[in-house]
Amino acid sequence: MYILLGNFSLVEICYVTTTVPQMLANFLSTSKSISFVSCFAQFYFFFSFGYDEGFYLCIMAFDRCLAICRPLHYPRIMTRQLCTGLVIFGWSCGFIIFLTPVVLISQLPFCGPNIINHFVCDPVPLMMLSCSEDTTTQLVYSTLNRILMIATFLFILCSYALVILAVLRMPSEAGKRKAFSTCASHLAVVTLFYGSVMVMYVSPGSGHPVKVQKIITLFYSVITPLCNPLIYSLRNKKMKDALRKVFRTSQSLHKL
Template sequence: MSCRSMNVSSTETTNSVSHFILMGFPSSPQMQLLYFGLFSVVYTLTLMGNAAIVCAVRWDQRLHTPMYIFLGNFSLLEICYVTTTVPNMLANFLSTSKSISFVNCFAQFYFFFSFGCDEGLFLCIMAFDRYLAICRPLHYPRIMTEQLYTGLAIFGWSCGFIVFLTPVVLIAHLPYCGPNTINHFVCDPVPLMMLSCSEDTMTQFIYSTFNAIFMVGTFLFVLCSYALVIVAVLRMPSAAGKRKAFSTCASHLAVVILFFGSVLVMYISPGSGHSVQMQKIVTLFYSVITPLCNPLIYSLRNKEMKTTALRKIFGIEHGSQKL
């Protein structure tokens, strides 16, 4: 862009941009209404599915185990994650200005990616829990104490908000003098850096390095944990035990692949030449579609979780009798 070629001196770094324009998905007014209806349904189903899991874990004593507690926290995290972007996207479908203030844009950026980092951490925590339960079953009650799983849950919620301060602050302090149009439906760091008046290669390098270390590190931790789990499952003498363990692992790995697969492609190398349309589609996939699929993949295939959630949410039965 022409503005990026400007020679910005140290005294000219004051931002003249007070707001950004999120283009979203440019189309006719009729298509905008169709998008609004479609994503409203997706958002509602996402909230209902994840809220059902949270309520089931909260209300049923049988689910007060580390595995389900982590799952309940992960589902609550999904609700927060999808809420940082979808309501604003829905509002923009009905808006003609599609503007977002500078502060709100970077607030969305911060919370969206902080929650995203927390999701990666919770996937690691859940993989670690399954590793202990399957590979160290005799030591599991002694290791996975209430203090440990509470501490892990607190760490999973807080770490993303701490570590993602650095890239947000660096990108927010880049000089923005116009244009202010972001060809995206979310305040994404890649188009934001492209709008800067000066090309700060150091900020891009720090951002890419941060993403590479965090995302690849968490992804490899999950894969290594489940590799050890699979080896332990294969050694089980019971065929029924193998089926149950593989069913749990398959659900977890499906979510891991859905989440990390698209994120790794997009954010490890922001300057890798992805088309704008592809960036939108991939971002839409991991920010909207994956949170919708997670309740189905993770828990609603589990008979106990499914029937418990339905019973508690709809008030069909209030007892705690076993299925």
């Protein structure tokens, strides 16, 4: 569990690094420019790491399902070789899959004005800058997005449906609490990530106004990764005790 969580954290660091430094530089700069190559490099790495994050959430859901539903067989099934294979799969899938839409969109004719009304090189504003409307590229991109996001989300839901059934069969109340506590943080992260991403790219009315697109993108690209370490650290007893002390102190000051 901790090997997968460590890799997931590293993916998130890379995911945030692809956009936040450039975004902060644009806030401080007057030019706010980015080259064609840099823009598409950001586009590729941002979405590749984003897909990798989705795959890691699936792998972590599978790991928790295996640990709770088949606890006695877990050491035999989750071998070092399988764990290594899952880690490699989680890192490589996004980079392989997202290569196709990046190549297709980069081949579109761009004749200006080359001004992206966004703080990242998002595919929708990029395709809006194209001189010709390529329906094939748009179809490939939107279909790939929907299939992968819905498939990974359904896999996570099925894994947790099995976990809930296994937990409900447990005779011990302490065992149930421990199992739910193990899964609660991961479910919270899944809800934050997939909630915003699916509203942006999968929902039927995904052609949102530009301002709404920026807000949703900011949520899943900056706010969600910012919240994830806090969510996972809430499983730590010392962290919980420290937060309780903070809340008690603030309540005491409020009463004074």
